[in-house]
Amino acid sequence: MNNPEEIQYFIDVLIKEDSFVKAAKKLYISQPYLTQLIKRIESHLGTPIINRDKKPYSLTQAGLLYYQYLENVSYDKQQLNKKIAKYTHPNKEIIKIGILESLGTYLLPEILPDFLKQNPQVEIQLFENFPRENEKNLLSGNIDCYIGQTPEAIDSSLDIVSNGGEKYYIVISPASPYYQAGKFILDPHELDLKELLQEPFVLSVPGSAIRHQVNGVFQRFHLEPKVILESKSIITATSLAIHGMGLTISTASIIKRIGETPINLFPISHDLINVVFFIASRREKTKSKALKNLIREFKNKNLQAIIR
DSSP states (O other), X not given: OOOHHHHHHHHHHHHHHTSHHHHHHHHTSOHHHHHHHHHHHHHHHTSOSEEOSSSSOEEXXXXXXXXXXXXXXXXXXXXXXXXHHHHHSTTSEEEEXXXXXXXXXXXXXXXXXXXXXXXXXXXEEEEEOOHHHHHHHHHTTSSSEEEEEOGGGSOXXXXXXXXXXXXXXXXXXXXXXXXXXXXXXXXXXSSOHHHHTTSEEEEEOTTSHHHHHHHHHHHHTTOOOEEEEEESXXXXXXXXXXXXXXXXXXXXHHHHHHOOOSOEEEEOOXXXXXXXXXEEEEOOSOOOHHHHHHHHHHHHSOOEEOOO
């Protein structure tokens, strides 16, 4: 067996099941085959990769290195397949999209299914990075377009098409003294925003699009946020706030996807913080037909995230 992903999966199941017999049953293979596979790998490496002497099973130090090697081989293989796709599938047109992961959870399901249905010859490759990295990749030609928010901050040499947007809210859990039972979206006049901003917060890390916007809100009130935890994922930050770890500032599309109750949402004025979605592409004389179709699909969709 030379497939690194499959070997990884076999090892995962073996460690989880803590038994060659149980693991083989779950993998729909024979126990002798699984045992011989691990023995062949260990013989080739010259050292054990599984600690069998005591339960639960675990990877040896050499096993950890081998597992990391499999991950790297798998990743390199995927990257190679992406790079040579235009040669292996000459009839397919590849569109490389840069997007922030948390934004993609809302926007991509709204855009891609209909687009791919109408453009079956297109293959999409996603590059999920922070905004500045996406912009840099677009300017250098490593991706074909960049879907993001707040187009005002984008390089003026790019073509920008804006559409839709969403509202920001402070998420207040029942653990907060500001929580009001029996309510969901609070009236903006029910609480003092400056007072709320002085509470402990769980926020996305600096460099994320949302954190850049959030920092602007604190600066308007000449406040330094009391950050108790930062996460690369606004989804994680929002979930932690919902479960009482602190307040956070999140968007309608993120809050809707978590769906936990009860919470209060305190709306923040568009004058303080505002999200507009956009798709950016290089300003070239001729864009491919598929990329033009994708931009048109983005433009024509109703991308206004609303929470009620």
